[in-house]
Amino acid sequence: MERSQEESTQAAQAPVRPRRHSRQVTLRYAVDGEPRELKIGGGAPITVQSMTTGKTHDVENCLAEIKELADAGADVVRVAVPRPEDAEALKDIVHGATVPIVADIHFNHKYALKALEAGVAKVRINPGNIGKPEWEREVLLAAKERGTPIRIGVNGGSLEKDILDKYGYPRPEALFESAMRHVEACTRVGFEDIVISVKHSDVYFMIQSYRLLAEATDYPLHLGVTESGSLKTGPIKSSIGIGSLLADGIGDTIRVSLAADSVNEVRVGHQILKSLRLGRPGVNVIACPTCGRLAGDLFSVVDEVEEAVAARGFDKDLSVALMGCAVNGPGEAAGADLGVSLGRGRAHIFKRGETVGTVDQHEIADAVIQMIENWDEAAEGNSPGQ
Numbered sequence: 109m110e111r112s113q114e115e116s117t118q119a120a121q122a123p124v125r126p127r128r129h130s131r132q133v134t135l136r137y138a139v140d141g142e143p144r145e146l147k148i149g150g151g152a153p154i155t156v157q158s159m160t161t162g163k164t165h166d167v168e169n170c171l172a173e174i175k176e177l178a179d180a181g182a183d184v185v186r187v188a189v190p191r192p193e194d195a196e197a198l199k200d201i202v203h204g205a206t207v208p209i210v211a212d213i214h215f216n217h218k219y220a221l222k223a224l225e226a227g228v229a230k231v232r233i234n235p236g237n238i239g240k241p242e243w244e245r246e247v248l249l250a251a252k253e254r255g256t257p258i259r260i261g262v263n264g265g266s267l268e269k270d271i272l273d274k275y276g277y278p279r280p281e282a283l284f285e286s287a288m289r290h291v292e293a294c295t296r297v298g299f300e301d302i303v304i305s306v307k308h309s310d311v312y313f314m315i316q317s318y319r320l321l322a323e324a325t326d327y328p329l330h331l332g333v334t335e336s337g338s339l340k341t342g343p344i345k346s347s348i349g350i351g352s353l354l355a356d357g358i359g360d361t362i363r364v365s366l367a368a369d370s371v372n373e374v375r376v377g378h379q380i381l382k383s384l385r386l387g388r389p390g391v392n393v394i395a396c397p398t399c400g401r402l403a404g405d406l407f408s409v410v411d412e413v414e415e416a417v418a419a420r421g422f423d424k425d426l427s428v429a430l431m432g433c434a435v436n437g438p439g440e441a442a443g444a445d446l447g448v449s450l451g452r453g454r455a456h457i458f459k460r461g462e463t464v465g466t467v468d469q470h471e472i473a474d475a476v477i478q479m480i481e482n483w484d485e486a487a488e489g490n491s492p493g494q
């Protein structure tokens with residue numbers, strides 16, 4: 109756990125995170141009649157998406173779910189369109205939402221046409237089941253006419269039969285081939301407002317599939333591990349899959365799929381971005397794992413501070429370290445902007461490795477929040493590692 113002077117210096121001098129060059133697409137939507145845009149790719153901030161789980165045609169509940177996701181920080185919300193009544197409801201959903209709405213279409217290209225008419229910000233089609241090439245072409249031409257982006261959402265579980273027969277298993281090459289087949293269908297009609305995803309439930313295959321795409325194209329990529337599981341396992345799989353790619357600069361928008369309340373998808377998505385110091389500015393809470401030197405109840409302090417930081421939604425870009433002892437804490441967290449380390453009954457407060465005061469242990473969370481509130485980004489300069 110000890111951090112050498114050299115490591116601390118390296119952290120402070122770390123370069124800006126490089127990102128793969130990608131084209132940019134624009135999602136157009138309106139809030140209370142006022143037009144807005146959200147960019148994906150081309151250096152735009154990486155966005156976090158989620159999906160509603162209720163029936164889309166139950167407009168009131170669907171809009172309530174969209175609001176809950178937007179309040180949790182979802183930049184884009186996708187809704188499933190499996191029935192005609194869902195397609196019919198899209199107009200009202202688009203009208204009532206405050207974030208860009210993406211229509212998720214499988215099997216029936218007519219619903220995609222309907223979604224475009226309803227003014228959705230983007231349509232996701234699953235090329236493995238959208239049907240005949242002429243139907244896909246019809247959708248692409250309609251999207252082109254409206255300037256609405258399309259996501260080519262390839263999924264390891266629903267590849268076209270001929271591709272599956274060729275590879276025998278949804279290997280990365282198979283997902284890549286499926287995606288490129290539909291990229292070509294887009295380029296044939298001169299439509300390039302596309303985002304691509306090649307999701308797989310096997311994290312390793314998912315990573316390889318996206319790497320193939322990232323090398324071969326410059327279209328923006330929507331990252332996700334499909335069917336990643338419950339709140340216990342899903343965040344781990346998603347963090348490995350999405351995080352590995354983002355760490356290599358690959359990915360423009362992300363969705364964490366969880367078999368749990370979708371609000372958790374948004375929280376985990378932002379946490380993945382925050383862990384890599386990508387995405388929106390925000391407070392990154394770091395905590396030591398504790399060891400035999402622990403001098404108090406650090407876990408409660410971490411819970412309290414994380415909850416308070418989440419509740420306040422600070423947009424200051426700084427890291428806060430919570431350390432279990434005063435012996436090694438400040439040194440180990442020298443790369444953090446602010447921190448506290450537990451000591452005998454008291455907690456030491458430090459700023460970029462230097463102790464600047466002490467508080468009683470029961471006052472730690474309040475003291476940390478106060479320090480964040482008082483943090484003056486302009487005066488303090490960039491965080492270490494920025």
Ligand code: SF4
Pocket residue numbers: 109396397398399400401402403431432433434435436437440
């Ligand atoms: S208790 Fe102290 S030495 Fe142990 S892990 Fe935490 S900061 Fe490091």
